[in-house]
Amino acid sequence: MAMPSAQMLSCTCASCHGTNGVSNAPVISSLTDLSKNYLVEAMQAYKNDERSSTIMNRIVKGYNDKEFELIGEFFSEQKMHSIDKQSYDNAKEKAGKKLHKKYYSSCHSEGSTVTDDEVGLLAGNAALFMKYSLVDFHDGSRDMPKKMKKKSKKC
Numbered sequence: 001m002a003m004p005s006a007q008m009l010s011c012t013c014a015s016c017h018g019t020n021g022v023s024n025a026p027v028i029s030s031l032t033d034l035s036k037n038y039l040v041e042a043m044q045a046y047k048n049d050e051r052s053s054t055i056m057n058r059i060v061k062g063y064n065d066k067e068f069e070l071i072g073e074f075f076s077e078q079k080m081h082s083i084d085k086q087s088y089d090n091a092k093e094k095a096g097k098k099l100h101k102k103y104y105s106s107c108h109s110e111g112s113t114v115t116d117d118e119v120g121l122l123a124g125n126a127a128l129f130m131k132y133s134l135v136d137f138h139d140g141s142r143d144m145p146k147k148m149k150k151k152s153k154k155c
């Protein structure tokens, strides 16, 4: 049987991550502009239950490595998104910028907009998604990469 195309495989992700990976849902990340490696490794980690998950570990069980490659390729080629305008507090934005610069900008450079950093992109995601992700990291329900754990202890 012929292999499904990358776009066909990626359509199943749209119900949660949005059309072509551009999420407008406040609690689910976009998949655009992440590197192919980052995406493939994330899917493999979910499949092998090495990354904590509510749903992704079940979703990726049906895919093989070749399909992960195709899906990773597809989303890595989708362009940076801009989600609906979010309201924010200027004072918190300034304080957050300082914290980001001090603790995280060595890995998540240039406001976390750089695909080549090979870490998740933080820019462009909904504030609520970012907040829930940080809560999950801090209460231990999501494992932090070693480097991030070290920095976060000082934070």
Ligand code: HEC
Residues within 6 Å of the ligand: 009, 010, 012, 013, 014, 015, 016, 017, 028, 029, 031, 039, 042, 043, 052, 053, 054, 055, 056, 057, 059, 071, 120, 121
């Ligand atoms: C039913 C909703 C749903 C569907 C469908 C879905 N996802 Fe997800 N995805 C999530 C949720 C929720 C998370 C956060 C982890 C978790 O709780 O499982 C996530 C996280 C991810 C992440 C991690 C993002 C990051 O920034 O590290 C990747 C990569 C991902 N999904 C890829 C996919 C791909 C590829 C598909 C389609 C094959 C897909 N997802 C389909 C809900 C979904």
